[in-house]
Each structure stands twice: as structure tokens, then as C-alpha cells.
Amino acid sequence: MLCGLEADAAEVTPAHQYPTGRALHPDRRRALLDWARSSGGLVIENDYDAEYRYDRKPVGALQGAGPDQVAYLGTTSKTLGAALRIGWMVLPPRLIAPVADARAHSDHHTEHLGQLALADLITRHGYDRHIRVSRQRYRRRRDRLRHRLAGFPIELTGVAAGLHALALLPPDGPSERDIRAAAQARGLALGYLSERGELPAARQGVIIGYGRPSEHAYSAALDALVSAFDACFA
Incomplete structure (x- = not known):
């Protein structure tokens, strides 16, 4: 069993x-x-x-x-x-x-x-070198994301590894629906914890992927994300 x-x-x-x-x-x-x-x-x-x-x-x-x-x-x-x-x-x-x-x-x-x-x-160990360089790049992206979201009353989890972070929303704060509307208005596509049917629905959260934007677009994507959060937590 x-x-x-x-x-x-x-x-x-x-x-x-x-x-x-x-x-x-x-x-x-x-x-x-x-x-x-x-x-x-x-x-x-x-x-x-x-x-x-x-x-x-x-x-x-x-x-x-x-x-x-x-x-x-x-x-x-x-x-x-x-x-x-x-x-x-x-x-x-x-x-x-x-x-x-x-x-x-x-x-x-x-x-x-x-x-x-x-x-x-x-x-020829080229794959290992590529992984090390990529890991450093994504770690910098992760660190920038953590820094930009540090002022919001959210719990940012899952950031020790991977290419995404989960921002758990406070019970008395904005809902996933609020974040979704603000994000879509700014051209952002985010994931949401409620869409994961295999997980309990006790918390609402936003899944933020930081690996996909190109290097030149990442700063603008972060600005749009912070703007969406600002609008919802104001």
C-alpha cells in the first residue's frame, strides 16, 4: 500500500x-x-x-x-x-x-x-562547464528576484534549487485572482498554486519562473512583476 x-x-x-x-x-x-x-x-x-x-x-x-x-x-x-x-x-x-x-x-x-x-x-567536460556557467546565471536571477520581492508580505519558497519560486500569499492579502489580473495587464504569464489539483488548497500562491526570459528581457520582466505586486498589495 x-x-x-x-x-x-x-x-x-x-x-x-x-x-x-x-x-x-x-x-x-x-x-x-x-x-x-x-x-x-x-x-x-x-x-x-x-x-x-x-x-x-x-x-x-x-x-x-x-x-x-x-x-x-x-x-x-x-x-x-x-x-x-x-x-x-x-x-x-x-x-x-x-x-x-x-x-x-x-x-x-x-x-x-x-x-x-x-x-x-x-x-570532453564541456557539458559540465556549461552547467556551471548556467547555474551561476540562474542563481543571479534567483537572487535578483528575492531582492525585488523582499518588501512584500509573502513567503518565497523553493528557491534553493530549480528555475522557479513559489510565492505563498498571506491569508488576509490579495488572492491569486488579483495577482493574475494585475500580471496579465502587464503581459506576464505566471502559474498559480490552485491550478495544481494534486496539492491541498489551504494556501494560495504564485509560481514564478525565472529561467525562461532572455537575458535582455529579464529586468523588464522583474519590473512588471514588482509593479503587479505593488498594485495588489497597495
Whole structure:
């Protein structure tokens, strides 16, 4: 039984959950692996932005503690670009053959040049250098966001890693609807906690992605965000 329900598999983001930004607690990591071992279930570990950590040590992959129970999945979508459509899987031994067979029957024209280029980039350590430079850039963006929002009565969470922050709104303050209207009037597209149906609706919050704007547009985007918050918290 997992979370009170029968299940054959569970997908998790233990390093950095979206949108809260939390890492899976060690006790819950152990409980998840215990469930998989006792039930024969599969844990699907989606490590979608593990490369971008700023204020804490890297969180070890769950797969390392349970290689026979965990399928580890990752992509280059947040490091090199989603258009490359390159991803990988580290599978339990029992799943390698069936997954390879399913892949062969679903796509006979897998792109090879991008994979070879990525392998060469990794071998020559260019990928690591690119990640370090990108991490510094996104950390600066994160720091600017924190500084600009510091004067508002919000709780900014999930900022130790990743490419987004969650601004939890005070119970007696503006609502998500207020923030949405002000943001849309300024050409901003934000996410909202109430849209995440799998989370409890006890709090309202705004999901702010700071990785997408181009370098030349980031300052203007921050100005628009602060203007929207000013209008709502005035």
C-alpha cells in the first residue's frame, strides 16, 4: 500500500518537487523504497532539474539507494534545450530488455547526431562547464528576484534549487485572482498554486519562473512583476 492506495508504480521528483521546491525527506525516501521492495512496485524518479542547486549540497538520486526498484529518468530540456528531445533512463536490470523492445517498436528513426554530440560534450567536460556557467546565471536571477520581492508580505519558497519560486500569499492579502489580473495587464504569464489539483488548497500562491526570459528581457520582466505586486498589495 502506498499513501493508502494500491499502486504498481509511483512517479516522484525527490530532488526538487514542482511547484513547492521541496526535497523528499529521508524518512519518506526510505518508506518509498521499502514499499517498492515489499510490493514489487516500481518507483519512477523524474530528476527534471537536478543540475540547478544553489544553496544546498546536491541531493543524491533515489536510484542509487534502490537500483532494482527505481527507474531514473532525465533529459537535457532544461540544460541544453527542449527542442533537442534528448533524454535517458537508468533502469532496473529486469526492465532493460522490455523497454528496449518497446522503444524499437515505437520509433525506428531515433535521431543519432544529437546523441553523439552530447556524448562528445560530456566526454570532453564541456557539458559540465556549461552547467556551471548556467547555474551561476540562474542563481543571479534567483537572487535578483528575492531582492525585488523582499518588501512584500509573502513567503518565497523553493528557491534553493530549480528555475522557479513559489510565492505563498498571506491569508488576509490579495488572492491569486488579483495577482493574475494585475500580471496579465502587464503581459506576464505566471502559474498559480490552485491550478495544481494534486496539492491541498489551504494556501494560495504564485509560481514564478525565472529561467525562461532572455537575458535582455529579464529586468523588464522583474519590473512588471514588482509593479503587479505593488498594485495588489497597495
